[in-house]
């Protein structure tokens with residue numbers, strides 16, 4: 001029996017996982033391995049615009065081998081989380097920001113814009129059937145992955161005339177196994193994530209494909225993430241493969257690379273800046289050179305470094321390695337400023353602290 005939620009026709013799965021199986025999955029959470037019983041979607045065509053808004057059973061897609069996305073990578077995505085509060089209610093963190101960034105990414109990759117209303121509606125429609133998948137354990141959440149791709153079967157190189165929007169979700173624990181432990185960073189050598197005029201500010205799948213080889217090289221050197229410098233000079237920090245970066249000076253000043261059009265405009269980054277400004281912490285958005293970070297870490301002038309993003313939340317960085325240097329930040333453990341900002345943010349996300357900015361948005365979730 002179908003129903004309609006925010007214009008999405010919801011057809012419940014004929015074979016949702018039994019409660020006992022779901023409970024067992026929610027007990028052992030990693031990142032990105034488990035998915036809920038349903039997915040939301042909508043189709044766009046040049047003639048009809050957005051239509052076929054739906055929620056249906058999660059499952060394999062039927063895609064023509066000639067679908068443009070498989071050849072020219074015309075694909076974008078988003079990442080946000082649904083949090084379960086102590087009282088059982090379910091909340092999203094600044095989802096309008098993700099909706100707007102999805103529109104900016106779409107514009108850059110010549111995909112059609114999805115309205116903020118449809119973006120939020122798809123999440124609410126999905127949670128109207130998969131709400132029980134939002135975990136309640138500490139540091140856990142339901143990761144939501146909206147994405148859009150060129151499904152038109154056509155090999156000419158031009159923006160696709162048929163496009164799919166899909167939203168899948170899965171319960172997650174920490175992105176880095178081992179909880180809030182400092183991670184090691186490898187400085188990408190000879191590879192850049194994005195260049196001036198490129199796609200760096202879009203959440204475009206190809207950016208992540210380009211990061212995989214340097215990311216693999218990071219793993220080979222015992223590092224969990226790769227740091228990219230700017231393509232024009234190779235001198236300045238940009239961001240990690242999937243998160244933004246902050247440096248904490250000994251005098252309490254924070255610095256983060258300024259937005260140059262090649263960096264993803266992280267919603268966590270912007271939230272961290274807002275929270276720190278409220279505390280009257282001096283925060284500077286500027287070009288930060290790699291040499292300055294190496295020297296500052298070596299001399300102790302840089303006391304802490306952390307990464308932030310939806311998946312990573314706020315993660316301490318304990319070490320920087322490259323062929324030329326290998327430096328430990330502070331004593332290699334998580335610093336006070338990092339842990340404090342992580343707590344400020346997660347307290348709001350999990351409803352443990354007031355939300356003076358109106359960042360949280362409640363959603364009706366099935367139980």
Ligand code: PLP
Pocket residue numbers: 079239240241242243244264265266267268269308309310311
């Ligand atoms: N930078 C990159 C390349 C990312 O993939 C992400 C994750 O979404 C971020 C930064 C952080 O963005 P946000 O805080 O909006 O999740």
Ligand code: COI
Pocket residue numbers: 078079080242243309310311312
């Ligand atoms: C996120 O934080 O949501 C990301 O997209 C980062 C990574 C998992 C791709």
